[in-house]
Amino acid sequence: MRLWPIPALNDNYIWLLADGEGNALAVDPGEAAPLQAVLDDRNLRLRSILLTHHHPDHIGGVAGLCAREPIEVYAPRDERIGIATHRVDDGDRIEIAFPACRFEVIAVPGHTRSHVAYHGQDLLFCGDTLFSIGCGRLFEGTPAQMLESLERLAALPGHTRICCGHEYTMANCAFALTVEPHNRALEARFEHVRKARSANQPTVPSLLSEELACNPFLRADAPGIIESLNALQIEACSRVDRFAALRRLKDSFRA
Template sequence: MPATPLPAFDDNYIWCLNEEDQGQWLVVDPGQAEPVLAYRQDRPPLAILLTHHHGDHVGGVKQLLQHWPQVPVYGPDDPRMPAGTRPLTDGQRLTIGPWQVQVLAVPGHTASHLAYLVADHLFCGDTLFSLGCGRMFEGTPAQMLASLDRLAALPAHTLVCCGHEYTLANAAFALAVEPHNAALQHRLKEAQAMRISHRPSLPSTIGSELDCNPFLRTHVATVATAVAATTDSCDDRVAVFAALRRWKDGFTA
């Protein structure tokens, strides 16, 4: 059941999940229609899943529905979603063809952001990135940290299928936080090799992110100590996370 990341825009990925024996598939976050149509036109996807309302994640829906008008579109219960989106709620489970889809509310990047757990694949949009996390456009640090904690609690083998190719840029910041993290150094070399050979650095795994991603490591002494040097207040994990996110927002390699 391979998941295929289709490049879109400068650094987005549209994810397609395939069931090879039956030829069934679904699409996650089609910010553009053209990569999806170029990938497969022989039969329509069983569904389109949307994590949040930003245009680089939903912009291709209208054109795809012109090509495949009967395909259901699922996403957050938010008026900013494309017309006709079937709203989902936290904890809901869908059966889509051969797949069981678990819906997870992960607010922070946006107020209504969702993630989807499908078998071993986590489609997390812009909440969790490899070696990073999304900016908080609408949520609070406490909300974002709680969302990341929720994803971090998934099994270590869970594949992290996020919305952008940010791994190398995130690695530069992560090394500024934990320069002696051996797992992070290994992940950087791995991602560099992938990108040099024009391959995606994704998916990652939850286990790898727990070892390397500073935003999932706010409880670790090396991260907290590094963050404390940038702020006057690091009294708890929320404060550590908030300061870490501010540091990242202003970081230049």
């Protein structure tokens, strides 16, 4: 299997997974044109689409792609996603025939109420729930819901490749260093990210093991983060309180 992050819109990624026989699967095609260009260039046929949530920058290209030929579309149960041939729920195991792969569906509410992630082939397609060194904004969920969702993802094997929906890593690293400034793994990650972006290369996928070492939203119990919140005089006694405080700080952060 080959995996590509395809840049789309302003800072989105469409994920493309293909086998050696020209069969392809796409995740969250926010627009059709960049995906179709890669399909045509590599002589691939799009057979299936996985959707993580209803936001237009993740589903906007689906109708145009499906107008060309029949495509299986897997999506969470949400009336805001109109085009779907298969509705999925937490714990479902889906089998894709072409390219041959299997995924477990994981409900991850927080960014939206019906957000799901797909785990399989040592890949995690997580939309806007978990980012490289970050997490999604809480548009429809609570801090407790989002933290529980992230904890479920954090329990996956460390070698899992995190395939998120946006190129946010530079700004996320800059924020993370403000709340955990002495994290050497984070400093090394930021240097790697700077080099990648200066060469116009994607910073994803990352490994879950890297996220556990660097991502503040997976590290609410880290002593350095607790120390930073205390220095800001933020009362955050519980893990949920600390996560919520980090999310509020990130919402107002400007790199």
